[in-house]
Amino acid sequence: MALSPEMQLRYWVIAAVVLAALLWALSPALAPFLTGAAIAYFLNPLVGRLMGLGLPRPLAVTVLMLAFLGAIATALLLIVPAVVGQAVQFTQTAPELFADLYTSLTRRFAQVARLEDTLQASLANFGDALRERGAMLAEGVWRSVAGLVSVIVFLIITPVVAFYLMLDWPRVVAGADDLLPRAHAPTIRHLAQDIDRTIAGFVRGQLTVCLILAAYYATALGLVGLQFGLVIGVVAGLISFIPYIGAIIGGALAIGVALWQFWGMPASIGLVVVIFAIGQLLEGNFLVPRIVGNSVRLHPVWLLFAVSVFGMLFGFTGMLIAVPVAASVGVLVRFGLARYRDSALYGPPPAQEHEP
Secondary structure (H helix, E strand, O other): OOOOHHHHHHHHHHHHHHHHHHHHHHHHHHHHHHHHHHHHHHHHHHHHHHHHOOOOHHHHHHHHHHHHHHHHHHHHHHHHHHHHHHHHHHHHHHHHHHHHHHHHHHHHOHHHHHHHHHHHHHHHHHHHHHHHHHHHHHHHHHHHHHHHOOHHHHHHHHHHHHHHHHHOHHHHHHHHHHOOOOOOHHHHHHHHHHHHHHHHHHHHHHHHHHHHHHHHHHHHHHHHOOOOHHHHHHHHHHOOOOOOHHHHHHHHHHHHHHHHHOOOOHHHHHHHHHHHHHHHHHHHHHHHHHHHOHHHOOOHHHHHHHHHHHHHHHHHHHHHHHHHHHHHHHHHHHHHHHHHHOOOOOOOOOOOOOOO
């Protein structure tokens, strides 16, 4: 007996609620498997390219996983220690930086002295908080990451999951397709292709853009001689997946440090401003249109909302699924709006009145 649309909707809602409850309850255990699945999803197209060169699938997957793990190991050994070292140094230097900045401002601008009590207290409290809590915050973040994705997960479970998913990817896709309801299979396949194109285009492209911007900002700020340029550049680049946020945060940090370090040297301060202006021009006019494409961009507000909500509800696991869910909801909303406009509920367009 066929189910009515109301009953089907009820079952789908119940399934969604159960899935969300399981995700919330099992999020720590699911983190390595979702990480492995994400790695397999994003590396699978490269497996196809290697197979096109004549490699069998097992060998192509093995070569790709070894290259991926080698790149991760290189980053952990060469880049991460330098970034962490500068970040710790920045938190220790912050009180002196803000104190010197306050002294320079009050000496050069007499009107600032009127705000002496409030400004001095604010800067002192902010600097002391960074110094006292910076190490604690870094230790807490590291402890949280280590608790969710431990060394064993990174070195064993996640790569193993990614390896076997890439190895069995055709069978996984065929098995999922076989479970689709036959009457709606063409529509679901079409939606799945749109979702896949949106997720792949946005995440793969935006990740490339973030890495390019991180390398550009870190290199350019280092050549200028800005203290903490490496950590500021990496942070500004990696959070550029939300448009303008990376440039605003990185630019504010870089210009603040430049004012403290290069006071009386307007050319050096101007170079820091120019670096971020060029970065914005590259991101908006070249990198994003060429690499990501305007057709798959997610609205910044919607993306920020999804990452915040899923991160708050499900922690690290929620942040892993935030972008795919945001992209999927966007595709489904566009599909629903298209169906609504074609329905009798929306109605035909109003008749055009012609003037005599």
